[in-house]
Amino acid sequence: MPDIDFYRAEIERMRAQVGRQRKEILQLQRAGVATAAAELLLGRMLAKIEGLCVERDRLKKEQGGPTKGRVLGGRSW
Template identity: 65%
Template sequence: MPDLDFIRGEIEQMRIQVGRQRKEILGLQRAGIGTASAEALLSRMQARIDDLCAQRDALKKSQPHHNQGKALGGRKW
C-alpha cells in the first residue's frame, strides 16, 4: 500500500490536472465546441481524487498520534 506522502502528492497532481482540464473545457465552450467527453473525463478524475482522499484519511487514522492532547506548537516538557 502506498504511503501517506505518496498519496498526498498524487492528490495534489490530480487537482492541478483537474484545474487545467476545467480551463480547457471553458475554452472549448466559448468556442462552441462540444465538451461532453471532456466533462466525463473530468468527473472520472474527480472520482479518482475522492478515492485517493479516502485512502489518505484511512492511512491518517491508522497512524499513531504522537502529539495527541497537545496544542499546536506546544511545549514538550
C-alpha cells in the same frame, strides 16, 4: 503499499490536472465545441481524487494523526 506521502502527492498532482482540464473545458465552450467527453473525463478524475482522499484519510487515521477539528499550532486551553 504506497505510504501517505504518495497519496498526498498524487492528490495534489491530480488537483492541478483538474484545474487545467476545467480551463480547457471553458475554452472549448467559448469556442462552441462540444465538451461532453471532456466533462466525463473530469468526472472520472474527480472520482479518482475522492478515492485517493479516502485512502489518505484511512492511512492518517491508522498512523494516529491529529484529530479532526484541531488547528495546527492552535491553543490547547
